[in-house]
Amino acid sequence: MGRAWLVxxxxxxxxxxxxxxxxxxxxxxxxxxxxxxxxxxxxRYLMYGSLGLLALGACAPRLGGLVGAAGWCLTxxxxxxSTTVAALALGGPRWLGAVTPLGxxxxxxxxxxxxxxxxxxT
Numbered sequence: 357m358g359r360a361w362l363v364x365x366x367x368x369x370x371x372x373x374x375x376x377x378x379x380x381x382x383x384x385x386x387x388x389x390x391x392x393x394x395x396x397x398x399x400r401y402l403m404y405g406s407l408g409l410l411a412l413g414a415c416a417p418r419l420g421g422l423v424g425a426a427g428w429c430l431t432x433x434x435x436x437x438s439t440t441v442a443a444l445a446l447g448g449p450r451w452l453g454a455v456t457p458l459g460x461x462x463x464x465x466x467x468x469x470x471x472x473x474x475x476x477x478t
Contacts, residue, residue, distance in 0.1 A: 365408070398437075433461070454468035
């Protein structure tokens with residue numbers, strides 16, 4: 357399972373860089389400052405979640421059973437958080453703002469589970 361988290365983390369990090377570059381260059385003249393800030397936040401948190409998955413994948417062979425739960429929380433949380441914030445930046449429906457905290461909570465839970473897995477494994 358560690359390899360899967362490495363692959364997802366690498367793909368997510370690549371998407372974060374591409375998304376950040378697209379925002380800086382392709383959307384700069386199309387969005388206002390607030391929308392650009394939202395877009396940058398979406399790309400940044402995509403990178404955070406992706407880096408977490410890369411670390412989880414690298415450590416997975418030494419960690420216990422919580423690795424899977426941590427990985428799924430990081431993956432789903434990153435997807436929910438980053439896609440809803442990016443959609444809001446592009447003028448998506450405001451109700452998406454109510455879904456965004458679910459993604460953030462899953463990201464937090466994923467990192468907490470990662471930490472617990474590290475404590476239990478030592």
